[in-house]
Amino acid sequence: MNIINKVTLRHLKENKRRTLVTIVGVIISVAMIMAVSTLAVSFQDLLIRQQIANQGEWHVLFKDTNGKQAQSIKGNEAIKTLAVSKSEGYARLPDSKERPYLHVQRFDENGLKQFPVTALKGRLPAAENELILSQRALDSGGFTANVGDTVTLELGTRMRDGKVQTQSDTLVIGGDGPAETLEEITPKIYTIVGIMEHPSWEGYFAPGYTALGYVELSSLTDEEVFDSIAVFKNVNRSMLDRSLAIAKENDIKKVEHNRDLLRYYGVSGNEHVTTTLYSLAGIIMLVILVGAVSLIYNAFAISVSERSRHLGMLASVGATKRQKRNSVFFEGAVIGLISIPLGILAGLAGIGTTFLFLNSFIEGALNITQKLHLVVTPMSLAAAVLISILTIFVSTYLPARRASKIAAIDAIRQSHDIKLTGKKIKTSKLVRNIFGMEAEIGLKNLKRNRKRYRATLFSLIISIVLFLSVSFFTQNLERSADMSEANLSYDIQIYGNNKGGLEEIIPLTNVEGVTESSLLQTMYLNTRVELEKLPPLLRENAEGDSSLTEDGYLYGIELYGLERNNFISYAEEVGADTGDFLDTANVPAIVIDSTSFQDYESRKIIESKTILAKEGEKLDVYYVSDDDGTEQMLSKIEIKKMTNVLPMGAFGGGLGNLQIIVPDYVFQTLINSGTEKLVQNYAYMNSSDPMKTQDVLNEAKPSNVYIYNVHEQRQRSQQMILFMSVFTYGFIALISLISIANILNTISTSIALRKREFAMLRSVGMTPKGFNKMINYESFFYGSNALLYGLPISLVIMYLIHLSLNNTFEYQFQLPIKSILFVVLALFLIVGAAMLYSIGKIKKGNIIDGLKQENV
Template sequence: MNIINKLTIRHLKKNKRRTMVTIIGVIISVAMVMAVATLGVSFLDLLKRQVVADNGEWHVQYKNVTSDQIKAIEKDGNTKDLILSSDMGYAMLEGDEMTVKPYLFFKGYNEEGLEQFPIKLSSGRLPKAANEVVVSDHLAKDIGINYEIGAEMTVEIGNRMMEGEPAPLLQNYSVQRGEEGYLENLEIHTTETFTVVGTIERPSWEEPWAPGYTVINYIDQENLNQAVNVDAVVVVKDLSRSIFKQAEQLAQQNDIVGVGFNDELLRYYGITDNDNLHTTMYSLAGIIIAVIVIGSVSLIYNAFAISVSERARHLGMLSSVGATKKQKRNSVFFEGVVIGLISIPIGVLAGLGGIAITFMFINTYIADALGTSVKLEVVVTPASVLVACFISSATIFVSTYMPARKASKVSAIDAIRQTQDIKLTGKAVKTSKLVRKIFGLEAEIGLKNVKRNKKRYYATLFSLVISIILFLSVSYFTNNLSRSVEMSQAGTDFDILVSGSNGDISDLESLVHTEGVTGYSLQKTVQLTSLIEEDKFTEELIAVIEKENIELQDGRYPYYVNVYGLSESSFQEYADKAGTDAVTYRDLEDPKAIIIEKISYQDYEASKFVETKSINTKPGERIELQFTDYETNERTMLAGLEVGALTDEVPMGTNTARVGGLDIVVPIETLDAILNEKALNEVQSYLYLNSSDPMKTQEALEEVVPSSMYIYNVFQNREREQQMIMFLSVFTYGFIALISLISIANIFNTISTSISLRKREFAMLKSVGMTPKGFNKMINYESIFYGVNALLFGLPISFVVMYLIHRSVNETFQYGFTLPWLDIVFVIAAIFVIVSSAMLYSISKIKKENIIDGLKQENI
């Protein structure tokens, strides 16, 4: 090691605090780059494992192959594993009842397929001969059919065919049913006898609504059943983009008709020509890493620039005794190498440890958030480690390049006299006279110092601005996620919806006593028409009529009217909320209705939500209802309803109409009384439930609700959305916290070093009479100048970034742009706290120094 490098190491040891701050900053930077790279690789690995867990691991599928074609595929040099798969067909289950799952679905695999595909045994063993099968244990759970191990079954297997459809219906098509029976039939092609050797859990590829319960049998490659189509599924040895061309060539050479690919799995390996997933992920990772690098360069560059400034006299002395420019430049690069050798290995380990802890935390939420059955695992590849090390090394090199050039240009005389950092003009530090008049001499001196040390000022200002932009952008993005979820769940003030059929509520009434139900609304609904006079039009409706040039009918506008008929208890509860007496609405001779006066809807053209009145009316006026037969366009007068009350309250589970629409709530008996036969056929019935345990309630409902009804668990979707927000928030706020650490470290390093180098200046001010109070006042004003200037730059840029995020989100969710004032207030306070803390910390270190010792200070 040469003498210059030894002096460099001695300098690093002498300035331990600055060296430690730099090392910590680089460690955080490397850790973040490593964490981002590892997160990307681990997330892709999660997606791969989930696809394999759902559909097995395979890459190419050759459809409807013969024995000779199978042998040719097996001999191909790129074939690693050959799986034989066959959808044999369906057999009808016993029983005359029309259900959503009336079949057994027979699927065959050879030995490799039984091992490769996700088949989980419940009891017994997997089949080893062509006449052996395993059956789904859901047969016993759902319909009580229990095939004991050793039992024989003889079945007629065929294809599901539907009139007008030339190809058979597959397992991903639900049963096609009509009011009078099935719209499909089985075309039998074989009769088989099998021995049951085990039971399996319902496979992941069998959806709950799939038409058949899965039965798996064994495919004997030597004795293929020619009546059944067999597919050859291949796991290849070499995964590359050439897989598509190679597979097509093999198929062409052996007259294989169809070739398919596991596009979803190949996509996650990056082997696809028509997918932007990798582009998106790499772009996102690139943006995040770019932000990390920018923040890190600011910190590390500033540290090395200060180091060069501190070492100016040493470099000048070296120059005076013969040190070359190259030696002085390499001295700074050597300092960067030493910092890197210490920081990069620690940073890599810290990044891996941090992401491992993060995964431990989020794995409890990820299954619900992403709908996966596998967990995130830390996956480290040589490429990700090399990328992290390369980016970190490049960051250190870029950070040291300018200070190194500056060091090489330091002349011996300037360095020894230390004049290179104070070449200023009066114009450069000129301040407004108003500053002294309003704030005093201390503020003017503080402002002059900010102007005098522009490089350090800009470095600190940059760090502050980056922190402001990052925090506000990330918090705004997360808030938008929450708001988007609220919008997507608009009107879902319930946990579970059960929809009836043909307006019949008799089956729904008994469900209100299901376990866990804490509240409900039982209702019928139908859409009618009402011709409304011009004096009842709202301003918004008038604007729509004029804009679209709608022609009125005898001066009246045809409102569409959503009529909601509530059961007795539901109407009683609703009337209480609306502030009216439910008893007055029971008269069927002179029926009354509650009108929902306030409507809220999404105006797509104006990109905002609108809240307005639906109609200008008052209690005592009448609304005449008509039924419109849209097939014949014939309108039939039904009845007139008296307006009993106006309200803003909306029944559970419903959304309000838009402009030109009206919502009316009546007792269910009133709705039945005013409708004619045709209108009654259009009625839909719904039961909205709230529950203390929605999942248990859903399970209880599924046991008693007939297949003709539909159950929709909103709570589950809502929980999944919230889990997704939490999942994203962990990463976004973790990211902002680490970037802020880099920025805060930079701010503390810059300010504290700046204060340390100004010891002579402070001593001179004290020697000419500046009191401790005046000194503190000057430092406080400097803090304020830093904070105010950071906010003047940071807030406008943040507003632009937030607006761009808003515009991006508005592609799906449209609402007005509003600033997050609470977050802005927090940022303003935080900036002044950070700057003031850094100033106070630095001043506390030199406050007790003697004036004479300060004047002797050599560094400026």
């Protein structure tokens, strides 16, 4: 080791406090970088494992293959494993509450492993005459069987309009189009060997409950048609082309890629999730780097100033520019060698502890079953190390260049830092008159050493900008999440089609736990509105629109028929006279006159009037005939009241749509042979225990009634916001640590370098009271100037964040007053505490020793 590096090491040992603060700052920076990179990789791993748990592990599905083609695919060097799947057909379930069929599907051994199948009783099938049934087929399908039973299933092929229907094809029975039929029915005998959980990979609208059988690839002939499901050895972009090449080689016409899984690997055509994940990680790392570079740069800049006389003396005895520059780089390397390993360990420990906490409620927040695992890849580790090295290098580059330019005479005389010309240190008389002589001395000191003052001020400004930017982003993220959730005032929704009617829904509103309910019938109709009655936003684009004719602009109407008692309560709430709605001949109605909607072109949420009509006006209402598709006049509706309040269960529409509310007895007068098919029936209810109420409803409801638990979804949304807040506020806490370490390190070191100055002031009679007054003014001057620059910069960044979020959510920019007040208070407290702590140590020192100090 050369003499320059030995001097550098000695300097680091003698300045233990500054060295320790710098090391701690770098450790925090490296820990955050490592935590963010690990978080991105771990979250990607979670998404991959969850997708496999839900839909099975497969990359490419080769449809309608035969035995020869399957063997060829299996032997390809790019294929890791190959599973086969064959549909045996559908058996009718006459007693089913939901789905009319039992679907028998056979997997080979690999298929039963790759697709999530969990046996609740018994075992998985191992022979071609064995079946494992879904528990849901027993509970809701009306199928009766126990483990060990032998059953005969009448299996057939679902056909519609001459085409074979699969599990992914929507069930069609009756309706306007051709109905599906079950054809080529063949009886088959099976032994029930197990009962399994409902398969998560079974589609929500699948027409049949799943029953799994077993098949051997070797037993399938070239005449049989089945699906070959491949897992590739290497998941990368080339596998997409490779799979198509395999299909071409084997004359396979249909190929499907598991894009839901592949996109989490970042190799599918739709890479938005991966891009978003790594973009967010990149943005967070950039913010971390700004704070880290500021902290480390100031530490090394002050170090160079402190060592300037040593460097000058080394230059006087022959040290070259390169040696002086390298001494600063060497100092950075020593700090890095200590800090980077410790930072990586600290980052892994911190994110690992966070995962343990999050895993306790992650299932509810994200509706997933997998846990977050701490995943460290060579790439994430290398990225953290390289970014940390780059951060230290950037932080030391400018101080190193400055060190190389220090001339021997200037360094020994300290003339390169200290500015003693009258013009440079001139201060206003107001400072002395208002704050006293001590304040003037403090201000002159800041002016005489501008480089040190600017380094400290820059540190404070960066801290303000970092904290306010991140806290503003977090607050707006939560606000956007709240806006994205529909403001629903009920816990449970019940839906029944027009065939069911309200008579099947009404009894469900009286089950145990229901505290409030509302019955609604809806019908979608049309009306024509004059151009002058259109709201400004709609009128601007109405010209040339095909919806505008001589009769007016075509509006869609959502007509709501509210149960009598519910309507009376609603009418009183909006200030309408209930007596106005007794005359059914005039079809009296309440019209919603404002709406909030998402504009899909600008992707913004916008508020607007729906129609510029007045109470007492009438609207001609039409419906579209099923016979010839023409508009048929239904009735005139009289506007009795206009309001922006929606009843429970009603939704606001976009421009060109009206929500009209009438009592149920008025609604019934509008139902005829042409409109009866348009009627849909709903019930909305609040419950003291929504989860328990849902269970009761599921047991009591008929098959043509559907239940949606809004409360459960609302809870998950709130948990998701909490989940995000853990990371964002944890990030704010770590940013705050960097900022505080930055301020403490910069100010305390700056004060420590002024020992001689303070000793001189004490030697000429400055009292402790005057000393404190000078320091208080300097603290105020640092804080006020930092706020003078930091707040405007922060406001600009916050407004840019607001504009970015406004691409999706349109709301007014609001200053984060609480965050700003917190920053102002915290800044003065931290600066004042740092100054007083440093001065307290200097005051304890001997005046003679202070005057002997050689550094500035």
